[in-house]
Amino acid sequence: MARQRRSRNEWQRLIKELKGSGLTQGQFAAERRLNAKTLENWAYRLRREARQADAPLPFLPIRLREAALPTAVAALGSGIIELVVGEDLRVRFAPGVDCDYVGRLVAAVTRSAAC
Numbered sequence: 001m002a003r004q005r006r007s008r009n010e011w012q013r014l015i016k017e018l019k020g021s022g023l024t025q026g027q028f029a030a031e032r033r034l035n036a037k038t039l040e041n042w043a044y045r046l047r048r049e050a051r052q053a054d055a056p057l058p059f060l061p062i063r064l065r066e067a068a069l070p071t072a073v074a075a076l077g078s079g080i081i082e083l084v085v086g087e088d089l090r091v092r093f094a095p096g097v098d099c100d101y102v103g104r105l106v107a108a109v110t111r112s113a114a115c
Contacts, residue, residue: 011042018043053104085110 006014018028018039025043029036083091085106093102 012046014039015043015046 021028025039026036029039080092080094089109091106
């Protein structure tokens with residue numbers, strides 16, 4: 001029998017169903033004809049990713065040059081704030097944006113750029 005490759009979304013759906021089923025991973029895998037080890041690996045991977053997404057982000061020190069700040073803000077207009085990280089990354093956002101979101105965005109972009 002040929003193995004069926006499942007997408008990430010399918011594994012997320014299966015893990016959600018597993019949680020609501022009241023079955024053990026082994027029972028659920030047997031009932032659904034899934035490889036028990038693969039189900040276990042996906043359950044672990046998705047739990048780990050959820051924990052990492054919820055982990056607090058470290059704060060990085062920044063220095064603002066007072067002379068440059070009014071020029072940068074005025075140039076953007078409409079209260080838009082620009083965050084410059086290194087030479088290659090500029091993030092623009094409106095005042096009141098969720099700081100956690102901006103932090104996760106910057107962390108994700110800088111992590112992917114390092115790869």
